[in-house]
Amino acid sequence: MKIAIASGKGGTGKTTLSTNLIALFSETETVVLSDLDVEEPNSGLFIKGELVKEEIKYKMIPEWKEDTCTLCGECQKNCNFHAVIQLGPQILVFPELCHSCYACSELCPTSSLPMISQRMGTLNHYENGNISFIESRLDIGQEQAVPLIAQTNDYIDETFDKNIVKIFDAPPGTSCPVIEATKDVDFVILITEPTPFGLHDLKLAVETMKKLRKDFGVVINRYGIGNNDVIDYCENDNIPILAKIPNSRKVAELYSMGKLIYTELPEVKQELQKIRNYILNLKINN
């Protein structure tokens, strides 16, 4: 059972919800939390554990072999990302643009672009009681989150039972990393705040999830600020609102100290329990 926590807008509470929800789940069952915001993972500020596994992750990039190349130009014609460029008598490869699709390499008539591995980041697996926490982190200078997110998802599929509840703290926005982080999950929780900005980006996130044909629901964070437009929008579009987490200065204080929130604020715990029950119902119906 895979649940992604995503948002259009950044800073609406993805990590707060992911870490608190996983802790609440762990009171009664074993669960998996995965931070897929590999460009800036931060769930680990709130969920600690014993490091049980560390893997270095690689992606595959073509390397030009000058001695066998006939400069036929097939490679640059086949590259959709302009990562392979022919410049007179030489072929230039741009690793940051390469999507590791192998087209240039496989279609090269003289096999002059063999794929070689290039380090892109790390995956860390921590254990803490009922929580398995998987955090992947891109190396500084790496631009592509998608391959590392994909490999993190593979690791989770290989390592954990299918039926365990897994929560994925997704990257913000609506671009490729979000697609990769949400495409294989059973349900997406879109967390937003009840402000014009929140609504604007929520609409983008909703459109994205509709395109992906995902089941999704909305959690309103900082409920009590702003206006009613998010609620009106969800009601008009028949989008379920799973919970409304009340706005409180105390939440910010606890977050700033790296602490979980629901254990100290019963009004937050009550809302998280609604989300937990919703997920458990989905699981039964699956």
Next chain:
Amino acid sequence: MKIAFTAKGTEWESEMDPRFGRTEFILVYDDEKDEFTSFDNREIENEAHGAGPKTSQKLFEMGPEVLITGNGPGGNAATVLEKAGIEIYIGAGQMSVKEAYEAYKNKNLKGV
């Protein structure tokens, strides 16, 4: 000598395009023949990635010795242009092509 401009049109009076990879046109002026050749680069709008290298490659095919542009190429494009041995001058993004050419001739543009 051939001098390339990133521009929003194909004439002396056209505005310069401050962008390199996503420039609307590449305009090449041959000062020996006193003539322009141009390339309509507007399809680049549809490319999500790699605009810099793609435009650089087109520029390379047009064979100029000098490029005059606005903001300057990004990292990937700069790598291609360096390999191609094209001299780059920046800071002409708010000028017309004619003004940019004169500024270059008067050595008022910054080299990269």
